Amino acid sequence: MPDLKTVVLSNQEIAPGYYRMKILAPGYTQLSSPGQFVMLRVQNSLTPLLRRPLGIYRVGFAPADCDTLPPKEFVELIYKVVGSGTEIMRELEVGAPVELLGPLGTGFEFGAAGTEKIMVGGGIGLVPLYMLAQELVKTSAVKLLIGGRTRDDIILASEFERLGVKVEVATEDGSMGTKGLVTKILEQQLDVSKQTEVFACGPMPMLDAVEKICTSREVPLQVSLEALMACGVGACLGCVVKGEGHTSSEPNYLCTCTAGPVFDATNLDWKKTAAIKMAGGGK
């Protein structure tokens, strides 16, 4: 989990409002596991003050600038511009200095080899599922169910297909794939599947619905959560969620940044977690 002062290798819009950024990141191909994240300092300045937590989309090596140099190890992020920090990220050019802390947190367990894997995601919730898919396809059939309001919210589908993942899409307005919520196609899938494990990342209402579906069918579920974070390393206790059995006299707070961001759904006090409103970060 090095703390790197490093540079942007590339930064491009991939869909309206969504960007892909490659950052030079020595060590990341060895260190990163699916579901982990980084804390990115978008510029050396006191506004915005805090680092931004961003999921690791992919790690790899990019060709060097000339033959005699070694290839460049990178981490790739996919981000949506929502506020001050991501606004600044959008403007970063090749070579811009950034500070990168990571990989951080506890990622996904891969589950039993061979059993069917269903991933459910929406928007930037797809980000941590990509590296997971890279692993899962090695041993199992993998499906990805993507949900969104309209077709503009559906990103990265072909990237997952290229890994051999079977992708299905649901949009609320029917502009792409099945019309309706992604949970509808999840239920249809689970109706026909036998041994399945589910991995989900996305907005809290979606995770909440997925949890209800999986729990009622006794399907194992791992979820990746978001939380407001200051440190990313378990020091500030800002990012906690309530764990299973939490009471105020016997607290069981779990740090999203260390115990998570990926949790086995049964380890969470699900009702209280689902009630968290992220109140936007914002200033």
Next chain:
Amino acid sequence: MPDLKTVVLSNQEIAPGYYRMKILAPGYTQLSSPGQFVMLRVQNSLTPLLRRPLGIYRVGFAPADCDTLPPKEFVELIYKVVGSGTEIMRELEVGAPVELLGPLGTGFEFGAAGTEKIMVGGGIGLVPLYMLAQELVKTSAVKLLIGGRTRDDIILASEFERLGVKVEVATEDGSMGTKGLVTKILEQQLDVSKQTEVFACGPMPMLDAVEKICTSREVPLQVSLEALMACGVGACLGCVVKGEGHTSSEPNYLCTCTAGPVFDATNLDWKKTAAIKMAGGGK
């Protein structure tokens, strides 16, 4: 005194630590008079918070990008990198957005046509003297005495020579021109001159010495002062200097931003003004 949201036209190092920036500035060729300044917001961000006061070096028109467009009216600044704001300025590229308030303040009186004019300056103190020289050479013989610690501090000499100004240099280490303080050559000049008017801009110890010399010889002197400024328009009362006859029961504070930055030396309570330490701006 428009408040412009505008852009950088060019930005280059002209000597170690000194930069020249051209900014698109409709109206400036008509509005600006020698000795005035601008308040520049170097970027749209809350750190640094305040605008920076910078003297107007020159105004003019730059060729348009294509024949069918009108030429670009610009203001040109010369700045030394000393702290957070000028650090950011240094990094600004062509097209970078900046906010420009000005021209502000009261500049130089040109004095009697025909009498010899001696300008004394050092470092960025030369900046406001350039437009002054452009005016003075129209009617009078103009000399510029530049002082500095070493030859690296001597900037813009050839620019003034090109206007027809006779330039003499003094450096404390003798690496260029006369060895010693610029006030030494000022005294030599005044010894041989008859009707002379002096215009000075530079560090306070230099201005203080110049004032003593001119007062003792009854030579008219205008000085351009620096002060920490928040508003630049006379509203905050942060930038005051003590005027002639100032006492605490009968205060005579003058705003450097409106009554100045150029003052007739006799209008200032010179002892108290010379004692001001600018304590660096800094944070």
Next chain:
Amino acid sequence: MSKSTEQQFKPNLAVDVAGLKLKNPIMPASGTFGYGEEYSPYLDLNQLGAIVTKGMSLNPKAGNNTPRICETVSGMLNAIGLQNVGVDAFIKDKMAFLANYDTPVIVNFFGNTQEEYGEVAARLDDVPGVAALEMNISCPNVKQGGIVFGTEPQAAAEVISLVRKRTSKPLIVKLTPNVTDIQVMARASEEAGADALSLINTLTGMAVDVKTRKPRIANTIGGLSGPAIRPVAVRLVHQVVQAVKLPVIGIGGITSAVDALEFLIVGAKAVQVGTANFVDPTAMATIIADLEKFCIDDGITDINALIGSLEL
């Protein structure tokens, strides 16, 4: 609501503060807008909810030595020392300009003693065009060994009562944030006869030049203002709104409509913009326009519906 109907209404931005009718809740903070004239080339003063002048005292005041200001992280320190032309010169020389506008003029004032406070208020009482008085109680009480009026409920109540007797204009008392319990000060001001409260004045602060080892401002200690202090200001306004029935004017670090909305939502009836004027002379015009836009986007027809809309 469809896009087209959304655009069809013009939301009401007018608010009422202690009987003062303001076109909108945006006005400058005292000491950051001179006597109004200084910013008139940049801003149509008729657009503003009100104009608040630099603080006036009985006699002209010289102010502090220089340097008087310095920049801090997302803020600034000032120790201007309340330099002003004195209330008589103000009435004679500065009010005439402000009479050209139909915007209510709020005159900020202070004194070194109770009597001075009272006398300044009395002199302003029959001046036409003065819509209200804003009483700055963040000043040391010369007779009480320099303890700041606004940090002692008893001292504050006494001077406010005295001023109350000498003016018939709406009296806004401006509170200092440098106290343990702002609710005590707010209640004391209410009971003593204030018509409205405004807060916050600056937080006391200091900065040091590590090279020269000297304070960055001549007065050693100064007042911190700007965006850095906004969370403290929002908290104090929230606490005051809960403690008193008086209308409250929120002040502290406002640079944008969103910043202003924080104060309105916690319950301020209007807000003052200070340091932001220095950074952007047109800041208040932008804030007013953006407030209107916010209302339209959120389907709010009257900004008064937003005031105090905090959900706890």
Next chain:
Amino acid sequence: MSKSTEQQFKPNLAVDVAGLKLKNPIMPASGTFGYGEEYSPYLDLNQLGAIVTKGMSLNPKAGNNTPRICETVSGMLNAIGLQNVGVDAFIKDKMAFLANYDTPVIVNFFGNTQEEYGEVAARLDDVPGVAALEMNISCPNVKQGGIVFGTEPQAAAEVISLVRKRTSKPLIVKLTPNVTDIQVMARASEEAGADALSLINTLTGMAVDVKTRKPRIANTIGGLSGPAIRPVAVRLVHQVVQAVKLPVIGIGGITSAVDALEFLIVGAKAVQVGTANFVDPTAMATIIADLEKFCIDDGITDINALIGSLEL
């Protein structure tokens, strides 16, 4: 002095705070450095002047609801609610790790009642490896209707005297900035038996999400920290240094060696770095290196010569 001789000395950075010998004046602020272990991958804990732990209470404490933090302009609000494992679990589970380092460990603690404060101090008293206690008095006194101990000189003095009797370790009292007169609190703490004072704890603040109309943190009000508050902190440390003889540890918005120097120059013997750790986990190492560089550049052989060197 020529460039070459300038480089030849290694300045002394060691300071003494109430008998505690520190390698240098830099240590983390409580609650921003976990129990030390969290940052050990990024920083050699042996480099630090001291390690200050998260605040400990008698029983484990659950802390507040979420969201607990939010970013503000050049700062952040937190209302963690003093979540901690409880003093016994701390002694059992967390001290073992810290024993691997030769850096003094300062344990921050608090209570809901006088008795709880006393009991926590007593349990830490004979724990080997605990170099000193830092007593957080910014907590509401449950028995006194929730008034914060640190805002009432009498309440503060009582609880400090009581703790003083139950510990033989150096006792650092950490003051809250949310008071009218910090000098009164500082003197009360000195008289009650504190060996050193540390300040400031966070300023009380609040932020509102204007879209949802809700406070940004679940607790409504939180503590403001970070660079935004530094001028307030420097002022308070300056005032405290003038009021008492005790050594003072400066805290508030330090991100760089220059920031730390402001506090040292006004008279702090050491400083704590808080929020900056989140922004840059190596901040303290950089600050220590830059302090040394500053001394070399300025020809200062002993950092103690800088402490209190303010020129007024």
